[in-house]
Amino acid sequence: MGSIESLMDQAPDLLMVYGTRVLLAIVIFIVGRWLAKSVAKGVSKVLVKRQMDQTVVGFVANMVSAVITAFTFIAVLGQLGVQTASLVAVLGAAGLAVGLALQGSLSNFASGVLLVVFRPCKAGDYVEAAGVAGTVEEISIFSTTLVTPDNKRIVAPNSAVMNGVIVNYSAKERRRVDMVVGVSYDADLRQVKEVITDVVTSHELVLKDPEPVIEVLELGASSVDFVVRPWVKTADFWTVRFDLMREIKLRLDQENIGIPYPQMDVHVKALPEQG
Template identity: 55%
Template sequence: MDSKALEELIAQYGPDAISIGIRAASALAMLLIGYWVAKFISGIVRKAMTNRGTDATLTNFLAKLVFFIIFALAAIPALAHAGIQTASVIAALGAAGLAVGLALQGSLANFAAGVLLIAFRPCRVGDWVDAGGCSGTVESISLFSTILLTGDYKRIVIPNSQVMSDAITNYSVMPRRRIDLVVGISYDADMRVAKDILKKLVDADERILKDPAPTIAVSELGDSSVNLVCRPWVATADYWATRWKLTEDIKTEFDAAGVGIPYPQMDVHFHKEA
């Protein structure tokens, strides 16, 4: 190509190429600025929520949500400035989103349930819960699944839709819990002695709270035993240790006092016909 033809090409297409290049460079600059602004503001949100002691899962979710919203708001005018028809792009993205949504209905249900879990927080990381048919300590809550760590150190990943579709029992959220013990004694045993033993054991354990006061009462006259209930209140962290110790001490003290704990039994009478 000779110099004259090159000059003609430059004269014909040069201004447009320069204009396109300037628009592309400015659009890229807008994207970069939008990215850094989104990152900066999401960082401020994350830091503010962390300083206020907000749950880590909720903090991460809101910080990421703020980042993507701000970046999207910056990306749309940047694309328009570059000469791209954003209306058609948005329509294409909407159609693609609809198709993906129909294909990923289960995942979207998990996502929606994850948003509800993070927003309403029926359980938090570190809580012991019954959820989705499983029991364990909440290790993490993400947008699609909840991870529990069982007492024998097994890791259970539960879809969030399964967690939200069933009742969630949170054993850690309240500062205190009530121990419910049912102790059966024989009908020949002295109930007053048995109740005195239970009261002595409850009063002797410093972990048992004085307020609310423990309940010790006769709950039922069973088929083969008189059933007593012992219901003391303890701090949530002391629940299992206190329950195990109290159960062991009841058996030891009843044996020492001669208060019998009967086995289930049934009397069968035979009548001989004449």
């Protein structure tokens, strides 16, 4: 009977202590959740202003929200009297075990973060990466999706993309078209240069600045090789290349300028007659 009366006497003090803790824990939880949403929203706005991909924006915002929420959860448990140090140690050990079991996935995740931070490519870019080439369709947490020119869908692990060489053909506004045109040794080199120059400069998609380079590159085994290097907008690269190759051939034919092909002289020696 006495213990009950003693407990009743201590009830106001216990209610004050634990009630305050519970109230503060609720306040911490509410503030933490608000902070997670606000910071994630702010990060999203900044990334959108920097014209980052929507997939990347969502990825980063979710990561920020998850980290703040985790710290909020630990702070709430600490306020309620839970030994957070022991909890963190247990979670750390569990995380280590999971990490060892999922090394490949964690590597892809880390590479995805690096792709987001350093932005070597973005959705819509045509790239060579992980041994394949195509247009980047999506960069997700664990993989990067490419679409090839013949409309095949390739999903490459982020680690393979980030750990290899990435060639981004869409990163710059202008590209140089490199072509080699071989003509006969009998051709007038000045005339050849004039013809090729006229074809190149007449194309409406060839840029005036920088000026195209048209010069003798090499005296080959069976031809004099001209290098033809006009500059174009990146989006016009293949259109210009196809057009110029066709028009140069047609104009050289009109001017009776030969385009040789490899030839081989075969000498037949008569074998001595056997008696």
